[in-house]
Amino acid sequence: MRTIVDLVESVETSRSSILEAITKSADEDAPLKVALEGGERLTLASGGEKAAIYAEVLEEAREARLPLYMEADQDRLVRLHTARVGHILSLEETADGLVLLMTNSHSRHLLRRDNPNFTQFAAILREAEAGDLAIAVTDHQGIIDVRLAPASEKFLGEEAEVAPPDGSHALAENFVPAAALEWERAVQIFTQIAAMDCPVSAVAPPCIPFDYPTDWCWVRAHAMVRFMRQNHGAEPQKIWIRGSLKAATRNDPQCKVFWGWHVAPLVTALHPQTGAAVPVVFDPSIKADGPMLQQEWVAAQGDPQAEVTLTAWEVYNYRRFGGPITDPQFGRVDAGLKSARADLKAQIANDGPPPYAHCPV
Template identity: 35%
Template sequence: MPNPNAIVSTRIDFDPPLDRPTAELLREGLWVVLEGGRRARLDASDARSSGFVQVLDELARRNAPVYLEIDPNSAAITRLLIPRVTRPMSMRPSDQGYELMLERSHARHALRRDNPDFATLEPLLRAALDSGQLLIITEDDAHNIIDIRAYTPGPDDAPLPPWPKPDSLPFERPWWKRLLDWIWRWPFWPWWWFRCVSKATAQQIFDAMSAKSCPPLTVPAPCIPFLYPDDGCWGRAHEMCRLMINMGRKPRKVWIQGSLHVATKNNPNCFVNWGWHVAPTLCVRQGWFWTQQMVIDPSLFATPVTQATWKGVQGDPSATLTPSDASIFYLWGNVTDPTYVETNKVLADYRLQLQNRAIQHGPPPYANCP
């Protein structure tokens, strides 16, 4: 059965209202009112509580769900996680249980057999996989699923249409158009050498992108949450392309798909697992009349790198690379986002995930990681 000390709620109200400084409210006694009239206390002696207020307030503004674990004796909040409203896209057996891909996520998620609620959660996932039902899925920092609830949209909630599955073939133009494009982009044509940027300029562009990184505890928009590498790469890549285009550059993108495992100091577990990943590329001059597409990925590197180097750190030699135009927001189905509305939603979601992690684990990088 679900953890009796855990609450998942799409209702988040404060008692008293947040009409005074948070520190003052905490001293006097601040509560969160949740679905079913359940209440949770924000402990003034807990250094995390002021941060919890910020996260809870933002979730309330979005009508988004929250997962809270409560001390049964004091009713104080001991843990806050931000669930996903999503659908399972695939579910395959693993040594520990099941590995899942979820909609609007490039992370690999796990339902482990050692989860005490495994027997309850597995059929919920299987049923949603067949029906396409939306679920509220909560997981820990290693992306182990710990809680699943059915999701019922409110009357004012916009429908969340399904995405094409990443195991389907990405959109491809006719072969003759691809051939013409290959001929046009052949890296030894002299005109490309003059149109591409120098190595020094590529580093300057990389540094400009990296400078947009979010301060973990405040995450002010429009910063980019590079320090939350777990998920959201398609939003980061699209925003970087927008910024590069505004700088007068012509970026492209490269997508990788496989069983990806990446070491990082920006996750408390020191690694992330992905099913796919994407980053912008720029044409960079390498020598006289020779050019190369270099990857701009501040979530993994401190400098532009070759596509081979970028692939090499992601832990799957058999992974496949697919280039695309910068306008492609999501490769499978050829989804675009010309107004950047969806991009901004993705960035906002993972800014909040970064902030919530930093409140509870401290800001990255994590000293325990090699």
């Protein structure tokens, strides 16, 4: 079995459309032809739900220029995952293995000691850390592949430099937020946002993939802010948290997600019992049935030593060097959502649709 990490150049079929090809049975001999930018040519047999989802992932990854990890039997594509390309921010030795925090991801990626390729992958990570080299990492309930990324701009777009919040651009301690929302109004807005989640049977624009909490928090946060401002005239801020984070979820096969940092929109609302103005976080990826008080949101991520920063809503993410990237016109959101939806589709194809019944409620 060969493994490849590359960008998709084209997805072709002899039929009139990819949709027609993937809905025909495999015995009709109409495989998709997948051309990769590195020159490889693969085929994907048509027929079956998994092949249909893979075909969608291939096309969306092509449009979003999202690198894919692919396993191929000769030239036949048999399995794929999305990959992350970026630079190492930290590499921590633990009893379980090596914990990687990298740009272009807010997940903490674990290279387990029982991985049969642990020694090889650990050496690549340490080489990349020492030389500040870009890496391509594939994570499926733990790191399954690590390689040095090609020294090419095609792999290292601006998103490859997304990094944890560095405390810059924080709101002043004496910042006065917009007028507090009535609690019922905050709940109404949250309910409308949560309803924008992607139905697993039809992951398509303009849905926001809250059921894929593993990564892309900065994209979901900015998509929520866009909805709040454009549809309700709300004036949110953003709350950023950095630490050794872990949140329970039924939307990941491991029943929990591990983050190095996280971000979500925050508003001020009048508490339903006390009437006091309190900070409230909108984060359906953690809690889908209503907004959370700020302290509840922080506690749900399992690190009492975590650092919390508030910023203006315009901050989209942070560069590894150079501080925040702002996006007041929301020009980055749709491309980011396309990548996040591709990740959700790949998870559905490989692990089945969330929520996962084996995870506790």
